[in-house]
Amino acid sequence: MISSPRIPIEIPTRRSLSSQAAAAIRKSIEEGTWEEFLPSERRLCTLFQVSRPTIRTALHLLAKEGLIDIRQGRRNRLLSRPTSSDRPRNQLVGLITHTPLSHMGLAAQLSIGTLRAHLAEQGFLTEVLVCPAGSGRVQQRKLESFVHQNRVFCCVVMSVSRDLQEWLARHNIPTLLLGSCHPDVSLPSLDFDYRSVCRHAAGVFLSKGHRRLALIVPHTGVAGDLASEAGFLEAVEQRPGSEDITTRVVRHNGSTKNIITKLDSLFNAKEPPTALLVAKPQYVWVVIIYLLKRGLAVPHDVSLMARDYDRIFETVSPPITHYGFSEATYAERLSRLMLQMVTQGYLSSEPILIFPKFFPGNTVRKLP
Numbered sequence: 198m199i200s201s202p203r204i205p206i207e208i209p210t211r212r213s214l215s216s217q218a219a220a221a222i223r224k225s226i227e228e229g230t231w232e233e234f235l236p237s238e239r240r241l242c243t244l245f246q247v248s249r250p251t252i253r254t255a256l257h258l259l260a261k262e263g264l265i266d267i268r269q270g271r272r273n274r275l276l277s278r279p280t281s282s283d284r285p286r287n288q289l290v291g292l293i294t295h296t297p298l299s300h301m302g303l304a305a306q307l308s309i310g311t312l313r314a315h316l317a318e319q320g321f322l323t324e325v326l327v328c329p330a331g332s333g334r335v336q337q338r339k340l341e342s343f344v345h346q347n348r349v350f351c352c353v354v355m356s357v358s359r360d361l362q363e364w365l366a367r368h369n370i371p372t373l374l375l376g377s378c379h380p381d382v383s384l385p386s387l388d389f390d391y392r393s394v395c396r397h398a399a400g401v402f403l404s405k406g407h408r409r410l411a412l413i414v415p416h417t418g419v420a421g422d423l424a425s426e427a428g429f430l431e432a433v434e435q436r437p438g439s440e441d442i443t444t445r446v447v448r449h450n451g452s453t454k455n456i457i458t459k460l461d462s463l464f465n466a467k468e469p470p471t472a473l474l475v476a477k478p479q480y481v482w483v484v485i486i487y488l489l490k491r492g493l494a495v496p497h498d499v500s501l502m503a504r505d506y507d508r509i510f511e512t513v514s515p516p517i518t519h520y521g522f523s524e525a526t527y528a529e530r531l532s533r534l535m536l537q538m539v540t541q542g543y544l545s546s547e548p549i550l551i552f553p554k555f556f557p558g559n560t561v562r563k564l565p
Contacts, residue, residue: 215254218247222255226264226275229348230289234272235265236346244324289347290316290539292325293340294355295417302478304506304524305355308375311528312353312535321350321539330417333360340364351538354384356419371542373535377420378548385544387534390552391421391504392428394520397555398474398502399432399444401518406564407472407500408442411463413456413484414476416448425476425504445470449480456483464491471564472500478507481517496562506553518558522551 222241225231235241241252260267266274292298298309313323326343328336337360343349351371354361359379365372366384374386395412402410412429414422426446433444447463449456463469475481481503488499495501496515503510503519510517538544 214247215251215258218245218251219255219258221245222259223262223264226259228288231275231346232348234274234346237272240324244322288321289349290321290323290535291343291347291349291352292323292355293328293352293357293361294325295328295330295357295419297327298325302505302507304508304522304527307524308528308531309355312532315532315536316539319536319539328357328361330358333358336361337364344368344370351542353535356417356421358418359420362420371538371544373538373544375531377424379420379423383546385534385538385546386548387531388421388548388550389520389522390550392424392431393552394504395425395428395474396432397428398504398520399429401502401555401561402472402474402500403432403436403442405472405500405561409468409470410442410472410474411445411447411470412474412476413447413449413459413480415451415480417451422476429474443468443470451480453483456480457487460484460487464493470499472502472561474502474504476504478503478505478510481507481510496560500561502558502561510558511556515559516556518560519556520553521556522553527551 222235222245235256236244238249238252238256242249245252247255256265256267256273259265263276266276268274292309292313294301298306301309316323324347326340328339336358340361341364344352349370352365352373354365354372354374354376356376359382362374362379362382362384366382372384374384375388376386377388377391378384378386399410410429410433412426414425429446430444433439433442436442445463447459449459473484475484481501485495485501488495488501493499501517503517506519506521506524508524510519510521534544534549
């Protein structure tokens with residue numbers, strides 16, 4: 198009888214999710230992703246897309262291996278770290294914004310989604326940091342902690358305050374700003390030419406005979422909105438015989454209640470505006486519903502124009518007058534710039550401004 202030789206084999210086993218999470222964290226530690234401490238459990242859950250109990254079990258597995266030290270109520274310290282000469286370049290790209298991605302318009306979500314997919318193809322992870330409007334010092338501390346704890350390689354920044362722009366420029370963090378730079382801040386940027394857009398929009402109103410205009414804009418202090426205000430007012434200031442023209446900039450905090458309060462003040466005035474330019478698609482609908490409730494028809498009683506783009510503007514009746522662009526083209530241009538930065542580590546600080554196409558729609562009326 199011939200016996201078969203003994204061949205060493207490894208019986209396949211089903212790995213638990215916590216084991217897989219531990220392996221992913223272990224790999225990040227070996228690659229030098231974090232300096233001295235691990236991020237919080239909550240941030241690890243977001244980064245690795247698993248539940249908190251799974252992360253907690255994974256951390257205990259790593260503690261048994263002697264990689265980390267877990268102390269109740271304190272940050273988890275790394276016990277084993279590669280030397281700086283062994284560390285490869287970090288592959289984490291930070292997406293910094295003042296509002297959650299879910300609160301952005303569809304066009305912005307498409308652009309960011311395409312960008313993240315292209316970065317993933319190149320081996321780069323992305324993580325979102327939301328820095329709500331507020332104290333500049335608090336925002337800077339939050340950003341500094343995020344960048345240093347995660348050894349962020351570079352940042353994509355969306356419409357943030359002057360304080361955060363200045364911090365990124367001062368610390369030479371490779372950055373691509375989706376928006377406009379504040380005065381005296383030099384960062385690579387890609388944005389729409391809101392100053393020219395709003396100057397053009399005011400000019401359209403004036404050419405239709407309107408003499409009482411208002412710009413409805415979030416009071417965020419971001420450079421693009423400030424440029425919008427400047428362009429809107431410039432159109433009137435530069436027009437001969439502008440003494441009989443009134444323009445108002447109405448700033449709101451983004452809540453429906455605050456927008457309604459501001460509109461009440463605007464339309465309770467002795468001479469309310471006959472034409473409105475509204476920034477951000479989500480606020481266009483708040484304004485339209487307000488006007489309808491007040492018994493004001495668009496465009497018969499009030500002409501309305503949207504500064505920004507939403508694909509639904511072209512499908513409603515009447516179609517909303519607005520400024521638009523090719524979502525796919527913008528997303529591809531953004532991705533090319535970002536891939537250039539992650540591969541070269543540098544972009545020119547010369548701003549790239551796009552002037553969107555004007556869609557006349559049917560919500561701006563010519564006055565008799």
